Amino acid sequence: MTVLLRELFTAAEVDRLRDVVERVHAEVVSAAEAGETTVNVWPDGHRLETVRGTTIHWEPDAVGKAVRSLSPVSHLDPLLESLWGEPRLVEPMSSLIGAPAGRFVAKLNFKRAGVGSEFAWHQDFPYWYGCCGAAAYDIATAIVMLDDNTVENGAMTLIPGSPAEGPVRRDPLDPTGLLVDPTVVDESRAVTVEAPAGSVLMFPGLMIHRSAPNRTATDRRSLLYCFQPSGRPELSALHYNPERLVDLP
Numbered sequence: 633m634t635v636l637l638r639e640l641f642t643a644a645e646v647d648r649l650r651d652v653v654e655r656v657h658a659e660v661v662s663a664a665e666a667g668e669t670t671v672n673v674w675p676d677g678h679r680l681e682t683v684r685g686t687t688i689h690w691e692p693d694a695v696g697k698a699v700r701s702l703s704p705v706s707h708l709d710p711l712l713e714s715l716w717g718e719p720r721l722v723e724p725m726s727s728l729i730g731a732p733a734g735r736f737v738a739k740l741n742f743k744r745a746g747v748g749s750e751f752a753w754h755q756d757f758p759y760w761y762g763c764c765g766a767a768a769y770d771i772a773t774a775i776v777m778l779d780d781n782t783v784e785n786g787a788m789t790l791i792p793g794s795p796a797e798g799p800v801r802r803d804p805l806d807p808t809g810l811l812v813d814p815t816v817v818d819e820s821r822a823v824t825v826e827a828p829a830g831s832v833l834m835f836p837g838l839m840i841h842r843s844a845p846n847r848t849a850t851d852r853r854s855l856l857y858c859f860q861p862s863g864r865p866e867l868s869a870l871h872y873n874p875e876r877l878v879d880l881p
Contacts, residue, residue, distance in 0.1 A: 734862025748846030
């Protein structure tokens with residue numbers, strides 16, 4: 633249920649991707665600062681701004697402005713768009729989901745040096761379920777690591793085998809209704825995935841996972857391509873409906 637492909641992309645390919653994501657980041661932030669945005673504040677107080685077809689999720693506690701994520705992003709550069717058809721991603725992802733892999737959404741995550749924040753235990757599944765119902769069971773994510781992932785810079789920590797256990801109880805204290813209840817997580821099973829830049833980690837939406845803050849002097853950046861069986865609507869064509877979450881634990 634989890635696939636780790638070490639150094640799937642070459643150093644030269646990773647360098648080019650880094651250049652692209654930093655340019656995209658700069659252009660989006662510049663547009664936001666020019667006031668071209670619409671603003672949404674989530675129940676947990678996190679601020680989101682939508683500009684040029686992408687949503688900026690700002691780091692909630694950073695001094696000044698730091699971007700936590702951009703979503704969607706593939707439309708912002710041809711190189712990012714081309715990864716949807718990259719056989720090195722599509723073929724193993726098709727095997728993982730058991731069907732020809734099509735696009736759902738592509739994201740860009742940042743854990744900037746010294747300010748990249750923690751992401752508590754969660755499954756991606758509840759948010760996807762709020763958008764597309766039972767089709768969320770078939771969505772999986774490929775994380776393209778643009779920097780070395782280490783324990784110190786907040787590499788992903790997973791609970792192996794958790795997808796087979798289905799949707800788990802959500803945290804009753806979380807105002808978004810999306811985080812996992814930490815009391816149900818068996819942390820003795822946890823594995824932190826350390827891997828060099830260019831590696832790709834793939835896992836289904838039911839995987840319980842978290843990431844620690846980045847307190848190092850270097851960034852940790854990742855591209856996330858979320859795939860589903862081809863022919864289904866992309867996330868951009870759907871609307872999040874929190875009322876669907878009553879179906880879940």
